[in-house]
Amino acid sequence: MQTAWTLLPVTTLALRQFTGGRTARLVLLLSCLPALFAAIYAFRPSGIAPGEFLDGLFRELIVPTLAPIVVLLPATGAFGDELEDGTLPYLLMKPVSRLRLILGKFLAVLLVTIPSLLIGLALTTLIASRAPGSADLGALLLAMGAAAAMLAVLLAAVFLLVSLVIPRALLAGMVYVFAWESLLGRFLPGVRAISSREHALQIFDGILAGDAALATNAAVAMAVAAVVALALAVWRLRSMQVE
Amino acid sequence: MGAAQGDYGEIFDRGYRHYAGPRLGQAHAIWALARYSMARAVGIRRPWTAKIIPALLYGAVAIPVAVAIGIRAFVPAFAFLDYASFFGAIFLLEGIFVALIAPEMLSSDRHDRLLPLYFSRPIGRTAYVVAKLLGTGLLTLSISLLPAVVLWLGNGLLAREPITAMREGLDDLGRIIVAGVLIAFYLGAIGLTISAFTSRRSVAVGVIVLGFVLTESLSFAISRALDGQGPLAPWVFAISPSRTIAGLVDSLFGVPGFGEHVPLTSAIGAIVVVIAICLAIMFAWYQRHD
Numbered sequence: 001m002q003t004a005w006t007l008l009p010v011t012t013l014a015l016r017q018f019t020g021g022r023t024a025r026l027v028l029l030l031s032c033l034p035a036l037f038a039a040i041y042a043f044r045p046s047g048i049a050p051g052e053f054l055d056g057l058f059r060e061l062i063v064p065t066l067a068p069i070v071v072l073l074p075a076t077g078a079f080g081d082e083l084e085d086g087t088l089p090y091l092l093m094k095p096v097s098r099l100r101l102i103l104g105k106f107l108a109v110l111l112v113t114i115p116s117l118l119i120g121l122a123l124t125t126l127i128a129s130r131a132p133g134s135a136d137l138g139a140l141l142l143a144m145g146a147a148a149a150m151l152a153v154l155l156a157a158v159f160l161l162v163s164l165v166i167p168r169a170l171l172a173g174m175v176y177v178f179a180w181e182s183l184l185g186r187f188l189p190g191v192r193a194i195s196s197r198e199h200a201l202q203i204f205d206g207i208l209a210g211d212a213a214l215a216t217n218a219a220v221a222m223a224v225a226a227v228v229a230l231a232l233a234v235w236r237l238r239s240m241q242v243e
Numbered sequence: 244m245g246a247a248q249g250d251y252g253e254i255f256d257r258g259y260r261h262y263a264g265p266r267l268g269q270a271h272a273i274w275a276l277a278r279y280s281m282a283r284a285v286g287i288r289r290p291w292t293a294k295i296i297p298a299l300l301y302g303a304v305a306i307p308v309a310v311a312i313g314i315r316a317f318v319p320a321f322a323f324l325d326y327a328s329f330f331g332a333i334f335l336l337e338g339i340f341v342a343l344i345a346p347e348m349l350s351s352d353r354h355d356r357l358l359p360l361y362f363s364r365p366i367g368r369t370a371y372v373v374a375k376l377l378g379t380g381l382l383t384l385s386i387s388l389l390p391a392v393v394l395w396l397g398n399g400l401l402a403r404e405p406i407t408a409m410r411e412g413l414d415d416l417g418r419i420i421v422a423g424v425l426i427a428f429y430l431g432a433i434g435l436t437i438s439a440f441t442s443r444r445s446v447a448v449g450v451i452v453l454g455f456v457l458t459e460s461l462s463f464a465i466s467r468a469l470d471g472q473g474p475l476a477p478w479v480f481a482i483s484p485s486r487t488i489a490g491l492v493d494s495l496f497g498v499p500g501f502g503e504h505v506p507l508t509s510a511i512g513a514i515v516v517v518i519a520i521c522l523a524i525m526f527a528w529y530q531r532h533d
Binding site for chain 2 (some may be wrong): 020021023026030036037040041043044046060061064066069072073076077081084099166167168169170171172174175180240
């Protein structure tokens, strides 16, 4: 209980930074963009069932590009903006351990991204369900939500770490998302084993097909990677030189 | 002191030394700001961490050109990379390059509160925007036009009779220059307009890259929904920079494009209109604010 209590100030501070600037609004706006695609689809479905459309949208647009960038914006900004503005030393001067700083910021990133992603997915599903065609969209929404949330957890942890190591972490993240996951993932199948996208899609497929083992394995792998990244971030924050 | 004292409307002469050198004028001020902005954007005279990503991007563009010329040197008959597929291949790199330099041009000045300093000097609001646009356009040319010209030179010099080959290839060179210049200023204007609205470099980077990707999917989705009907259907491509550039390159080099064909005039028209809109937004924005 006491841990949660001391996390709170850091988290509320970070949340205020996100809502005060443009980041939180931008994250929500971007998360709701798939609804625009759903509206175009609902306007003229051309014989594609809603379930099929949502499946394609999730695989081709949301998981590869949209969700990573939605997570990258606050995750690289949480410490990156403080470094850029030179306000990190004031934060580090407070009697709060480095672990709690990292966990507090991490929690704030998740509190901004996961609700936004879920709202966007729900809105998209709702609009797409206006098109004719029967399907159980509830299960699909659950699978999409779970996969997107796990992806947010993993990427938030990894890019908190990256933003502490290199400047312009967002640009590096873009290069990772587009170059590494898109291009190399296509040519080198081995890359897929360590690709965040493949793991998120395994959760999605696992829940949809009722294959609990597949989904759990992927979720555990992602959680372990997130914990390792957070531990490294704590170590980096302890040892880095901040002027 | 000083002969030029009459130029200053001073009530008291406090004995400060006045600038007595030549007055270089507005054009020189614009060029100085453009040159400084370009150097800053690619990380010249900045720590090495600022140089990594520009260097990687230049490397990524140079490698295919070098490989193409190398293959051409040993296997003359094998055309590894024609100009149209070159411009198609580097679109993603150009997009990332613009996302790298455009926020550096505008957002940093806003973030560091430099604008009042600039505007209290001979650089006015219009001149500031012109200088930044010039800098962005020229830098983007170095990644869109320069490699293509090098490829053209390589192809010409490696031909059996270089002089005739180059004379015959002159219209190819013209097409390369038109495509390179249009693409550079088109992407540069879009990137600058987005970065003019935020003081956070990272937010501008995100919006630019995501904008390029999302508008492409959006434009394909609308195309599919309209299914070629209605008066607006032929213009849906203009929503997306990547489709506009693909249309321009395909019709310019006469290559059968992916999907439907975009007439050359409408591709160029869309590009010019977008550049004009971006310029109008930026000029208006910088006149009114800050």
